[in-house]
Amino acid sequence: MKITEIAKFLNGEIFNIKEDEDITSAKSIYSATKGSITFLSDKKLLGQLKEIKASAILVSQPIEDIDITQIVVKNPAVAFYKLIELLYPEEENKEYISPTAKIGNNVKIGKNCYISDYVVIEDNVEIGDNVKIYPFCFVGKNTKILNDVILYPNVTIYKDTFIGNRVIIHSGAVIAGDGFGYYQEDGKHKKIKHIGKVIIEDDVEIGANTTIDRALTDETIIKSGTKIDNLVMIGHNCKIGENSILVSQVGIAGSCNIGKNVILAGQVGVADHINIGDNVIVTAKSGVGTDLPPNNVYGSGIPAIEWKKWKKILVYIYKLNELFKK
Amino acid sequence: MKITEIAKFLNGEIFNIKEDEDITSAKSIYSATKGSITFLSDKKLLGQLKEIKASAILVSQPIEDIDITQIVVKNPAVAFYKLIELLYPEEENKEYISPTAKIGNNVKIGKNCYISDYVVIEDNVEIGDNVKIYPFCFVGKNTKILNDVILYPNVTIYKDTFIGNRVIIHSGAVIAGDGFGYYQEDGKHKKIKHIGKVIIEDDVEIGANTTIDRALTDETIIKSGTKIDNLVMIGHNCKIGENSILVSQVGIAGSCNIGKNVILAGQVGVADHINIGDNVIVTAKSGVGTDLPPNNVYGSGIPAIEWKKWKKILVYIYKLNELFKK
Amino acid sequence: MKITEIAKFLNGEIFNIKEDEDITSAKSIYSATKGSITFLSDKKLLGQLKEIKASAILVSQPIEDIDITQIVVKNPAVAFYKLIELLYPEEENKEYISPTAKIGNNVKIGKNCYISDYVVIEDNVEIGDNVKIYPFCFVGKNTKILNDVILYPNVTIYKDTFIGNRVIIHSGAVIAGDGFGYYQEDGKHKKIKHIGKVIIEDDVEIGANTTIDRALTDETIIKSGTKIDNLVMIGHNCKIGENSILVSQVGIAGSCNIGKNVILAGQVGVADHINIGDNVIVTAKSGVGTDLPPNNVYGSGIPAIEWKKWKKILVYIYKLNELFKK
Numbered sequence: 001m002k003i004t005e006i007a008k009f010l011n012g013e014i015f016n017i018k019e020d021e022d023i024t025s026a027k028s029i030y031s032a033t034k035g036s037i038t039f040l041s042d043k044k045l046l047g048q049l050k051e052i053k054a055s056a057i058l059v060s061q062p063i064e065d066i067d068i069t070q071i072v073v074k075n076p077a078v079a080f081y082k083l084i085e086l087l088y089p090e091e092e093n094k095e096y097i098s099p100t101a102k103i104g105n106n107v108k109i110g111k112n113c114y115i116s117d118y119v120v121i122e123d124n125v126e127i128g129d130n131v132k133i134y135p136f137c138f139v140g141k142n143t144k145i146l147n148d149v150i151l152y153p154n155v156t157i158y159k160d161t162f163i164g165n166r167v168i169i170h171s172g173a174v175i176a177g178d179g180f181g182y183y184q185e186d187g188k189h190k191k192i193k194h195i196g197k198v199i200i201e202d203d204v205e206i207g208a209n210t211t212i213d214r215a216l217t218d219e220t221i222i223k224s225g226t227k228i229d230n231l232v233m234i235g236h237n238c239k240i241g242e243n244s245i246l247v248s249q250v251g252i253a254g255s256c257n258i259g260k261n262v263i264l265a266g267q268v269g270v271a272d273h274i275n276i277g278d279n280v281i282v283t284a285k286s287g288v289g290t291d292l293p294p295n296n297v298y299g300s301g302i303p304a305i306e307w308k309k310w311k312k313i314l315v316y317i318y319k320l321n322e323l324f325k326k
Numbered sequence: 327m328k329i330t331e332i333a334k335f336l337n338g339e340i341f342n343i344k345e346d347e348d349i350t351s352a353k354s355i356y357s358a359t360k361g362s363i364t365f366l367s368d369k370k371l372l373g374q375l376k377e378i379k380a381s382a383i384l385v386s387q388p389i390e391d392i393d394i395t396q397i398v399v400k401n402p403a404v405a406f407y408k409l410i411e412l413l414y415p416e417e418e419n420k421e422y423i424s425p426t427a428k429i430g431n432n433v434k435i436g437k438n439c440y441i442s443d444y445v446v447i448e449d450n451v452e453i454g455d456n457v458k459i460y461p462f463c464f465v466g467k468n469t470k471i472l473n474d475v476i477l478y479p480n481v482t483i484y485k486d487t488f489i490g491n492r493v494i495i496h497s498g499a500v501i502a503g504d505g506f507g508y509y510q511e512d513g514k515h516k517k518i519k520h521i522g523k524v525i526i527e528d529d530v531e532i533g534a535n536t537t538i539d540r541a542l543t544d545e546t547i548i549k550s551g552t553k554i555d556n557l558v559m560i561g562h563n564c565k566i567g568e569n570s571i572l573v574s575q576v577g578i579a580g581s582c583n584i585g586k587n588v589i590l591a592g593q594v595g596v597a598d599h600i601n602i603g604d605n606v607i608v609t610a611k612s613g614v615g616t617d618l619p620p621n622n623v624y625g626s627g628i629p630a631i632e633w634k635k636w637k638k639i640l641v642y643i644y645k646l647n648e649l650f651k652k
Numbered sequence: 653m654k655i656t657e658i659a660k661f662l663n664g665e666i667f668n669i670k671e672d673e674d675i676t677s678a679k680s681i682y683s684a685t686k687g688s689i690t691f692l693s694d695k696k697l698l699g700q701l702k703e704i705k706a707s708a709i710l711v712s713q714p715i716e717d718i719d720i721t722q723i724v725v726k727n728p729a730v731a732f733y734k735l736i737e738l739l740y741p742e743e744e745n746k747e748y749i750s751p752t753a754k755i756g757n758n759v760k761i762g763k764n765c766y767i768s769d770y771v772v773i774e775d776n777v778e779i780g781d782n783v784k785i786y787p788f789c790f791v792g793k794n795t796k797i798l799n800d801v802i803l804y805p806n807v808t809i810y811k812d813t814f815i816g817n818r819v820i821i822h823s824g825a826v827i828a829g830d831g832f833g834y835y836q837e838d839g840k841h842k843k844i845k846h847i848g849k850v851i852i853e854d855d856v857e858i859g860a861n862t863t864i865d866r867a868l869t870d871e872t873i874i875k876s877g878t879k880i881d882n883l884v885m886i887g888h889n890c891k892i893g894e895n896s897i898l899v900s901q902v903g904i905a906g907s908c909n910i911g912k913n914v915i916l917a918g919q920v921g922v923a924d925h926i927n928i929g930d931n932v933i934v935t936a937k938s939g940v941g942t943d944l945p946p947n948n949v950y951g952s953g954i955p956a957i958e959w960k961k962w963k964k965i966l967v968y969i970y971k972l973n974e975l976f977k978k
Contacts, residue, residue: 031870081844117754120461135772138479153790153808156479156497171808171826174497174534180555192407208826208863211534211556229832230863233574248885249903251575267921269593285939287611297633307949316646320968428769446787464805482805482823500823500860506881518733537860537882559900577901595919613937623959642972
């Protein structure tokens, strides 16, 4: 694709054009070479880099100092992401059901699906159109999967699950395993049978090795547009609102109610039965133990400082009550 | 099942009966409809809910205010859990070994086992009665599995493992992978070969994507009745006592000795070679760095408060030593 | 193997020999029995143990008090690890490609490889010599795997990945899943397509259920000799230097630059775009939010103390700003 064509596609203006080269790859500003296009995320980088070898660069305003063909766009990063989709188109699904896929009784599979080798689909499953299921995925009975879903290798979906349109589930994720619940009898933990289900709405993405447990009797729900990173844990009966972001290693205990447009940063933990309002941001590693009202930022991150310095402070923290009594 | 039959089964007393309806489902108080039974966990809910649509409700004492058939029982929640088991009976195992299951040499399989498609069982494995193994499970050589065990899809058990009666292992769990141990030589990390094993005793449940590492030369042991949630890490050579509870994302480093009836709440970390006494509770997100005597509650949870407020406090924390010197 | 032969192999001196017994197993000092050899890690253990039943013990200097055959070596622990390798030799790979392994087009497989049942290898993959791939592993297209690699069961490698010599990947690990990145459009999160790759260099070990995400356009790199424990998360575009150690449940957000010989202890979290210098140690549970200069120890571990005591201190922490204003 020519630089001029890219500019047209991005609705951008060309500045300082050297030659209308063919662009064959998208690269970062550090690794770009002749034939590749890149973008400038931060003007400070220009001072740090000796040279930029890209054939073209996306910028938010023309830069006189650099002798590269520039395409001026409103948001260079977003323009770059859109360009990637154009330059690296997804392969079309070829309609195929592997003879090694084990398909149960009364399973419906829509048009143009790709069911790969060594997939197991149990009885009474319904699968929509354009669904792609990679090897070693297990889809439990009575599960319903809508259109344009991708299950990467080694995904496990226990029975009775609902998966909405355009959901992507990455490898090793486990959907609808039993909730972690026991009652006491004769000094022992007796398992509480979980007969509820998991509902994953449209446009949700679920990261690798994330686990989402089934509800006791009702539903664990991930609402549409929410994106979940790797190694996240979502307990039984949780409701996660629309368009929220759960970063890696977040853990949410049972029966929480998380609002929409919420961001829980990495390794945040949320205790059970907590309500978090809409548009809340919780900073990394926070432990949320009380309800959080909407439209605010909460956190208890302790940024690591030099250990020697922290040790001295720690001495005072651990005798704070004595010190103040004096 | 009629309401009167349920009352009889639960040893409860009927109050305010409207009609001896058929109960066909168990639901939460929020989602119950005609034909379903629910339970009252907390009297406060009555004020919050406009109406309860259940045909019957389990309560701990008769409630005059609500116009629903009530069954009065000692512990409504536990009664509800027992009722679920009655209303939703587990399907019986049908004896079956899939022709696609790869069974090694000298493997013994007991009565009434269900070995599903695409299971791999290596040489010299012994499996008891009523064991259910779902697709994509791997059972390494010399492993012994007792009776009534369930392995959900995609479970990996490395060689030499022992799995007791009625153990349940959820999808993606990895049992008996190598312990994380290296020695230094020529400035490099050399792998320490782990020849020990993992022993999972009776009635243990292991959550999805949890990992339990094999011991160096002896055994990593999970003692009977202990319940482990999803995404937990248990290091090499640990001993976890009877009836303990390890909540999601707990991490226990090597050679720890955890007592019985211990509860480690979510995201707790325990350093290596730590001893935790019986009946200890450690609150969520705590970092345990010293031995903990029995029969006590420990913790260092920092509950998230409004970020603006916390920032101000943080300023003082980071200059505590200077402030006190003044 | 005779005790005298072991002493010779370890370059050790025999002290107090009782009988030149055959040694058939290596055990810990607690579980050693007749016929086994053990080692003394700490002289204090001698006071705690009633008796040591081993036939021989590795020590750093002769100990008069114990009536066991001793082999005196410089470093008993390391000597013990080397002895394990001698006493428990690894089985040789038998060259084998299972007929149930699905091998794509244009796949090259080197000498003496063992490709087990139910492995899926996509098109254009190159595999070196002496590679062992266990069941239910998925190797995505265009991936290159060098020599002496082991993939344990249920490993997923997405397309375009590079795996160096002698790399070991444990069960459930997911390599090169999409990075967690979205841009905003019309109030929704739009997926950023990740076309980069993951490079795992020589002698890296990756623990069970660990996830390493692919880069946006360039590479996520784990450099040679680095060892990664279970349930670790490494975000897109990270570079992890040589010979570093990432302990269980560490989470590293995108675009971090971690130096060589770094140790991140258990459950450490690192924010995105952070630089950590060479030879840095970060203590368990720390949250790293700023760049860390090399050759130092950092941390913010809050060791759990008795909950009653901590609660009192917490009261003061949460009103520190008010207290100091007074």
